[in-house]
Amino acid sequence: MSVIATEELTKRYPRVTALDQLTVDVPEGVTGLVGANGAGKSTLIKILLGLSPATEGKARVLGLDVATEGATIRERVGYMPEHDCLPPDVSATEFVMHMARMSGLPSTAARERTADTLRHVGLYEERYRPIGGYSTGMKQRVKLAQALVHDPRLVLLDEPTNGLDPVGRDEMLDLIRRIHTDFGISVFVTSHLLGELERTCDHVVVVDGGKLLRAQATKEFTRTTGVFTVEVDTNADGSDGTDDAQTALVGAGLPVERDGRLLHVSVADETGYDTIRDTIDGLGVGLVRLQQRRHRIAEVFLGEQSQAPQTEKETADA
Ligand SMILES: Nc1ncnc2c1ncn2[C@@H]1O[C@H](COP(=O)(O)OP(=O)(O)OP(=O)(O)O)[C@@H](O)[C@H]1O
Structure with a gap:
């Protein structure tokens, strides 16, 4: 069953069309919504919560109509907003407890759920200190906790890794994954980083300029290629075995591209794997790695998009 379904959903602001006839079905599980800044991600989330009316088109969340059943949707859905929105003078426990009470x-029960949820997001003794003194990572965890505290069926997370360092980002992605595996809650998470979603999501929806570019299972994006990566050990005399392996593989009629100690070997069919293995075996050199490459999501977009969402590397370079 779809947890979110939109049909030709359009949102026009006076100067910009933020969503342009978006039709998409989001299944249960963890789904990523990726798009560059301004692609329309936050606009979609606000419409799905029934907080902002669509100009045209329809959307349903957990089978409920966003135009008429917004209040029921907000009872059953958790929302983690993108921007800082936490009161600085109260503790995480007080704030999350308040949100639990607000949800009814x-x-x-609110006290128990608050303690469980804060433990789940990894806030322990700090939960009694005022939020104003928290790090960005701790604040993101509080925002996540308040989205989960009323045990929703679906959570909408808007850029949950924003402002986090690489370690904090990995921990947050792990938490997001566990929301589904531990509690069975479906997750719809936005990001402008393709690499993040590749690791975390079962499905990926890509938007650009308010339009749908793709909606697919992550494993279809990252399907295997016909390229094997080969790495060999040093020879018995201590010399690098890579040169010999490269020569032997080329001699066996296989196209080889070298990248330091790695050899990328293109094969046309299943017999290619056997040829690589037998060729290396014939050399008597140790095989360290023989691995079929998978597409990275970012590669799928090369040449497909005028303004591709950023990869992690592009962001790091920026
Ligand atoms: N209330 C508003 N009034 C006018 N224009 C808006 C409003 N909200 C969003 N927009 C515009 O709609 C477009 C989509 O914005 P939106 O915030 O949905 O993008 P986004 O993908 O979430 O990007 P970001 O991650 O930067 O928030 C942008 O061009 C934005 O300037």
Whole structure:
């Protein structure tokens, strides 16, 4: 069953069309919504929560119509906003407890759920300190906790890794994955980083300029290629075995591209794998790695997009 379904969804602001006839089905599981800044991701989330009306088209969340059933959607869905929105003077426990009570949980249940949820997101003793003194990573965890505290069926997370360092980002991505594996809650998470979604999501939806570019299972994006990566050990006399392996593979009729100690070997069919293995075996050199390459999501977009969402490398270079 779809947790989100839109049909020709359009949102026009006076000067810009933020969403342009977007039709997409989001299944249960973890789904990433990727697009460059301004692609329309936050606009879509606000429409899905029933907080902003669409100009044209329809959308349903958990089978509910966003135009008429916004309040029920917000009862059943958790939302983690992109921007800082936390009160600095209260503790995480007080804030998340307040949000739990606002969602209708009785006081004892709210207290228990608050403790469980803060533990799940990795906030322990710090949960009693005022939020104003928290690091960005801790604040992101509080925002995540308040989205989960009322045990929703679906959470919408808007750029949850924004402002985090690489370690913080990995921890957040791990937490997001576990929201689904541990609790069975579906996740719809936005990012402008393709690499993040590749690791975390079962499905990826790509938008550009408010239009749908692709919606696919992650494993279809990252399908295997006909290229094997080969790495060999040093020879018995201590010399690098890569030269010999390259010569032997080329001699066996296989096209080889060298990248330092790695040899990328293109094969036309299944017999190519056997040829590589037998050729290296014939050399008597140790095989360290023989691995079929998979497409990275970012590669799928090369040449396909005028303004591709950023890869992690592009962002790091910026
Ligand atoms: N309330 C608004 N009034 C006018 N234009 C808006 C409004 N909200 C968004 N826009 C415009 O709509 C487009 C899509 O914005 P949106 O915030 O949905 O993009 P986004 O993909 O979430 O990007 P970001 O990650 O930068 O927030 C942008 O051109 C933005 O300037």
